Every structure is written in structure tokens, then in C-alpha cells.
Amino acid sequence: MSNRYAAYTRLKLDYPAERILRITFDRPETYNSVDAETHTQLTHIWRDIDSDPDISAVIVNGVAVGAGLVVGILATGAGKAFSAGGDFELIKSLLDNPAARMATWKEAKDLVYNVINCNKPIISAINGVAVGAGLVVGILADVSICGKSARIVDGHTRLGVAAGDVACIIWPLLCGLAKAKYYLLTCKPLSGEEAERIGLVSLCVEDAELQSIALETAQDLATGAQSAIRWTKYALNNWLRVNGPLFDTSTALEILGFAGNEAREGLASHLEKRKPAFPKDCPI
Helix, strand or coil, rough: HHHCCCCCCCCEEEEEEEEEEEEEEEHHHCCCCCCHHHHHHHHHHHHHHHHHCCCCCEEECEEEEEECCCEEEEECCCCEEEEEEECCHHHHHHHHCCHHHHHHHHHHHHHHEEEEEHCCCCCECCCCEEHHHHHHHHHHHHHEEEEEECEECCCCHHHHCCCCCCHHHHHHHHHHHHHHHHHHHHHHCCCCHHHHHHHCCEECCHHHHHHHHHHHHHHHCCCCHHHHHHHHHHHHCCHHHCCCHHHHHHHHHHHCCCCCHHHHHHHHHHHHCCCCCCCCCCCC
């Protein structure tokens, strides 16, 4: 393992094939929820991948990344879930600490833009439950692959904050504004098959084939014409860059929501495993 990845202790890293780096969310005891340190490491690793001449694909057990030639990034989750979203301790810090809110806001922006600007193709392999913050890489990947039993939920409004992260920059582009509004406003879950049907993900496959198909896709990209693939990705991602102001606004409004009573009730209802009772009055 290259020393450039030694600091990424919250992410399980390995090489499943030559020139392919695999990133795995590995907190199965919390369904791979994203705590503060994991969020920071997941934000910064894309710059190292971008500049790594020895990597040509990545798999985030869920996604694959590659450097050098082409990079297919695969990210995945250990255990039963790709990622359950934000860790409750992280969320609590956002409620109580203005400095934590500002730091997380900056990281949330950097994470999305770092993935967009990473010159290696990214492939996500989404298994089990994928929620909120855990969906950023999964949905933003260049090729997103999910198993049939995958359950995708944005989850922000159920927590009492605006749908920030990557929702407003990518969901309408992938599945249209009507579907994006329905799923982001209601937090209704999508199966892997429904996600593919509406265009939210690239492919839906049998659960048993998820990892092999993700790896095969990464290897295809890693052995292709590298400059052609990278330039194509760069050009296509201008669809996302041009919508940067939409993303910046949504993420700022999400962070603002953590200073309000709705987010406190949303967190309390999650911890107490009950339906939330949000305040009925709204100043907006």
C-alpha cells in the first residue's frame, strides 16, 4: 500500500487487481455510518487518488477508482449496508457547535467537488442500505451499480434539514425534477431495481454479481484509452460544474437547518425510534 494512503485509517483499502484500489466503508456495527473523521478522510482521499500514478481503478465497496491509465473507482460497504449516512454523534455536534457546522459545510462542498474533479473514472457498488451522506460517492460515481436488494434513501428532510450533500446537483439530472422532488421531499426509499428504472443509477444487478461486475467494469476502464476516458469524464462533468451554485445553496441551507428545532426533533426521533413531531409553525 502506498504511503500516500497511510493516513486513511477509517477507510479499508486494498488492491483487488493490478492498478485498482478498493475503498470499503468498514463500520458494520453502525451500518457504515459516516462519523466526523470518516467524512474528513473521504473528502481528502480523492485528491491523492487523482495524483497517484500507480492506480488505474478504485472500488468503494460501492465504487472503483483508478489512476495512472484510467481509474475506475469502486466503493463498497462491509456487512449489510453500503452506508447508513451520518453518524449520530456527528449530527449532535452539528446541532451544538457552530464551528463544527462550518467545518462540515466546507468539507461537504470539498467532498463533492473533489469527486467531480478527480480525473479517474469512479465506479460505485451499492449494497444494502445507502442513506444521506453515504450516497454522495455512490450516486455521484461515473458508473453506479447497485444490487437488487439495495435500499436507497436520501433521508435529509426526515432528519429535519434540507436535502443538501449531492442531492440537488445530481438527482434532477439523473432522474428528472419530478422524481427528484418526490423522493427528496418525502424520503421514500427506492429499491435497486426502481433506482435503475428511473435512471438514478447506471445498473442494477443480482446481489451475488455486484462485486464481480463492478470489478469487471473497473478493469475495462483501467485498460482503455486513458486520456480519452478522462477527457470524456471531464467534459461530461461540466453538467455538474455549471450547477455548482445550486449545490452550494442546498448545502448551505442544510447546514443552516442544523441550528433549528426541526433537526433536534429529527435526531431525537431517530434515537428514540419513533415518528418525529416537527413544529407546525414555520417562519419561511
